[in-house]
Amino acid sequence: xxxxxxxxxxxxxxxxxxxxxxxxxxxxxxxxxxxxxxxxxxxxxxxxxxxxxxxxxxxxxxxxxxxxxxxxxxxxxxxxxxxxxxxxxxxxxxxxxxxxxxxxxxxxxxxxxxxxxxxxxxxx
Amino acid sequence: xxxxxxxxxxxxxxxxxxxxxxxxxxxxxxxxxxxxxxxxxxxxxxxxxxxxxxxxxxxxxxxxxxxxxxxxxxxxxxxxxxxxxxxxxxxxxxxxxxxxxxxxxxxxxxxxxxxxxxxxxxxx
DNA sequence: TACCTAATTAGGCATTTAACTAAATAGATA
DNA sequence: TATCTATTTAGTTAAATGCCTAATTAGGTA
Numbered sequence: 149x150x151x152x153x154x155x156x157x158x159x160x161x162x163x164x165x166x167x168x169x170x171x172x173x174x175x176x177x178x179x180x181x182x183x184x185x186x187x188x189x190x191x192x193x194x195x196x197x198x199x200x201x202x203x204x205x206x207x208x209x210x211x212x213x214x215x216x217x218x219x220x221x222x223x224x225x226x227x228x229x230x231x232x233x234x235x236x237x238x239x240x241x242x243x244x245x246x247x248x249x250x251x252x253x254x255x256x257x258x259x260x261x262x263x264x265x266x267x268x269x270x271x272x
Numbered sequence: 273x274x275x276x277x278x279x280x281x282x283x284x285x286x287x288x289x290x291x292x293x294x295x296x297x298x299x300x301x302x303x304x305x306x307x308x309x310x311x312x313x314x315x316x317x318x319x320x321x322x323x324x325x326x327x328x329x330x331x332x333x334x335x336x337x338x339x340x341x342x343x344x345x346x347x348x349x350x351x352x353x354x355x356x357x358x359x360x361x362x363x364x365x366x367x368x369x370x371x372x373x374x375x376x377x378x379x380x381x382x383x384x385x386x387x388x389x390x391x392x393x394x395x396x
Numbered sequence: 397t398a399c400c401t402a403a404t405t406a407g408g409c410a411t412t413t414a415a416c417t418a419a420a421t422a423g424a425t426a
Numbered sequence: 427t428a429t430c431t432a433t434t435t436a437g438t439t440a441a442a443t444g445c446c447t448a449a450t451t452a453g454g455t456a
Contacts, residue, residue: 248375
């Protein structure tokens with residue numbers, strides 16, 4: 149389960165337009181970096197992209213994008229896997245799934261608590 | 273539906289520890305401000321709290337908490353309703369529900385896209 | 397009217413953030 | 427080895443953030 153610090157890190161990471169757009173594109177596989185398909189050891193999805201491919205789509209210098217990617221990785225919502233001199237980036241679906249689950253639980257608990265509250269009223 | 277700007281605003285709002293904790297407490301109704309129960313016009317939940325009640329639970333000055341609340345309100349994840357000289361604060365469950373829904377859709381689409389991709393492979 | 401409570405606004409200050417360029421590191425290839 | 431490609435690190439700067447205190451606004455109450 150995601151603890152509070154981790155959740156805050158994720159929100160902070162996604163609370164910046166550039167990082168949000170980077171994440172969006174990594175997640176939806178908007179642009180793909182060619183991966184050597186002959187190499188049987190490749191365990192990456194063909195949607196995986198690399199730092200410079202992402203940077204091409206933004207009006208920011210490469211180090212800026214690199215730093216943003218680092219923050220998304222530290223929030224654990226993307227993975228970065230080195231292969232040769234390239235780094236392949238993929239969304240971390242598990243973290244997103246967990247975060248989504250947190251919101252679902254939050255909303256469900258809210259409804260339950262409201263119901264319990266009004267039950268108390270009718271009984272009192 | 274929440275647009276991109278709105279989502280980023282929400283993430284930014286929750287990406288700060290103090291605001292996250294304020295939101296948590298408003299949401300879970302951790303502390304409640306007494307509401308005049310005799311007034312039949314009160315449409316607020318008895319979980320609603322007010323600015324100074326929230327501020328009591330933090331080691332920050334009142335204006336600091338007030339500013340954080342403003343940011344949470346602008347992100348539309350809480351509501352602030354003036355009654356007399358107090359402002360009653362409640363979570364905005366609809367926004368949270370919508371946000372949760374976005375994550376669910378994101379994860380579902382991801383699965384679907386993966387399935388479609390591997391289908392293509394076996395057919396190719 | 398004068399005072400009290402609740403909250404916001406204004407102004408200031410220290411820290412963090414987000415960008416840049418230049419330099420360094422790591423791995424490929426000629 | 428020298429060079430090319432991919433990426434990160436270092437150092438700088440401007441703007442934003444998060445906090446404070448003091449002053450102001452708004453709504454009750456004596």
